[in-house]
Amino acid sequence: MIGKPISRVDGPEKVTGQAKYAAEFNVPDLTYGVVVSSTITKGTITRIDTSKALALDGVLEVFTHKNRPKTAWFDMSYKDQDSPPGSPFRPLHNDQVKYNGQPIALVVAETFEVARYAATLVEIDYDPEPCETDLLKHLHEARDPKSGVANLFKPLPPKPRGDSAAAYANAPVSMSARYIHGMQHHNPMEMFATTVEYGRNGHLTIYDKTQGATNSQLYVTQAFNLSFDQVRVISPYVGGGFGSGLRPQYQLFLAVMAARALERSVRVSLTRQQMWSFGHRPATVQNIRLAANADGTLAAVEHEAIAETSQFEDYTETVVNWTGKLYDCANSTLSYKVKSLDMYSPLDMRAPGGVTGVHAIECAIDELAYNAGIDPLDFRFKNYSEKDWTEKDKPFSSKELRACFTQGAERFGWSNRTPEPRSMRRGHTLIGWGMATGIWDANQVPARAEAVLTVNGKLRVSSATADIGTGTYTIMTQIAAELLGMPLENVIFRLGDTDMPLAPIQGGSWTAATVGSAVKVTCEALAKKLFKLARKMPGSPLASADFTDVFFANSHIRLRRDPSVAVPLQAIVDQNGGRAISETGTSLPNMLKQKDYSRSAHAAAFVEVEVDEDFGTVVVTRAVSAVAAGRILNPKTARSQIIGGMVWGISSALQEESVMDHRYGRYMNQNLAEYHIPVCADVRDLDVIFVEEVDDIVNPLGVKGVGEVGLVAMPAAIANAVFHATGKRIHDLPIQLDRLL
């Protein structure tokens, strides 16, 4: 079962509209909350008049900082599993406005229609103060970020080594450039929403849009001083996350607050505009200087990044370390700094830091290769790293990046490329071919799972993880089916419920490795338990067998040397008095095994663009991504993840950016018509290759997550293709027509 391209097990629910998302649990007697957002960026609320709203029939309450119920006092109580160092934002905390779009009132009414209208009647006076939101104006104030637990998985740069400045000055070939990208917002198709069902004795059943039900539960219990048994969070389907659901968002807080105060069930859904009122990918400025020796080997690497953060938290991401992992240069200086601005804290967004840093370094490498007169692919072979100097020169647990280069180039037809810029045309349009490298972490963290052989002889496995479209339901079903030798239709995997065994937030491309390992150890434990019971059955044909003598197939335990000697799993349940047989298990990363290795997934992207110089338009006509990500559990869903990442790469390179009017600190394009993401017509021929990669160090399954690595190489590959087509190095993203004309 593992490794087969089976169709998503949640497919039927998704194509029939039966899959229920957070705002779709229509619990009885539901009320509706609508959020009023601030229209200034910084200052004080001097007056809020809610009387007109409250006078409307059907309006139950308007919550503001003046009348909100008391919640926890200490900052610590508002921290979640993905909190950066600092003081988390508290909705309706006081009269201070810290960012534009901040929630400042929640109107709750019997119907959505009345709540939405009433929200327009809340009158607010502000005493505004000047705000600073423009990173480019404040680069000289950048500072080292505070470090915290978050840096465990998002390491800050290593200390410099060698003398990069001297090496740069003395080398025969060099380049230097500045790379800038603006802010981006996740914008999953489903807006953030929470439905709180207010139950007996104030018990809360919370349907939340989140990438971690347990994270939402933790946050609610701490902020509202509740016990875990008073709060159950359920999140079976998530309409896209991309990182936005890694932290509990403010609609969760507001919905719980209102439900408890009113003792009613409450739903709070954000509007699409309000999807710009919490985390984003931070605008980042990067300076790179590279130098090479005459033979094309790297002589010096300097990569500096400066990113924005909020005034209340030091959000960081790993931007420059990738450069060190990919290029093992003796003279390297990597640095990362932040600047606090009047905005909400940035938030991990698909391949956070990776897509930022790798875009810059892979464009820079392309430029250096051109300056050295070497084919960009050959240049990368020449400077291929065999160890990771950012992690004390550890070897890679596996790194089949060479195979990605070779197979990707072959499929794409790279050898037919003529290297001179502007040398390839198709009629009037310029053609450009570019390539770049991608890299992403292959982490594993602890998780738990439960496996139950039910009274009907079916296997039910669960873990409180998420499936944000990644295919978790499907691959966990496959793993469980394989281990207990059962047909897929007799295996059900459930997730997204805090009543299930603990799992971490779904992020960092670690779910397949993390929850997959938990499912594996749990199913293996259940298998042993079943075998013990089978052996004890009266007249058991397996009575004298050891566990190593048997295997599980077709819902039977069978003897290896004679598979016709078997005990049906159903018979074990019957023998157990008709009672289900269950086992829970915990998987922990094998630190002893992992600690000596640097662990990453790799990819190479090859891209063709068509550029119409008259209009400054760029179209990605075809692209090939070759990916080395260990064992692929399901090539069908994995391919979709890589293709999705490639589409994000097209978006990042050519389309999406949240544009702010820095005079007001306010976004100018906070809607899906003006915040451009690819539509169907923007996406042409995308191809994916999974190269063979065996890794018995990363985790017991040998799997590396594929949710992010497909995106990382694409923006640089596209920018490099644009250079090849036009001869213009466009260092800033997105490459829209104003930058190209």
Add this chain to the structure above:
Amino acid sequence: MLTETLPVANAPDALPATRPIELTINGKKRQFRLAPWTTLLDALREYANLTGTKKGCDHGQCGACTVLIDGKRVNACLTLAVMHEDHTITTIEGLADSATGQFHPLQQAFIDHDAFQCGYCTPGQICSAVGMLNEGKVENKADQIRELMSGNLCRCGAYPHIVDAIQEVMNKDR
């Protein structure tokens, strides 16, 4: 001092009353009491409990709420429920064969081609594809399908597989 101006000038003291309306949804006549400014989308999701139709922007910019009104694809967020008493509304819940439960060919093709990931835009994509085929303008060419399906955003980036799924259904129909 900065005062927020009310977006609705001369706001009325009382809201217009709700009124009874009857809608024909997925072959069934259903009665509701709705405020006259209730969108068809909110009527479906909040009053008819048909949450298969999704809200992705509420502004006609994403296509997640696409339903079929008399066979034509329409953004349910851009039209009011009260305007459709004389029409036949089909949502994702009504696409499968009601007698046999057999999926619409597009539903099956979307599963077979993995034409979705998170699934949130999927009902809108499928309804839009049904509407596009009803329009009869599209030959079975990928670039045409891409163009005519560009009113439905998919943030997961499932577009290539969506096009494959639609092409397969068109091939079978020949």
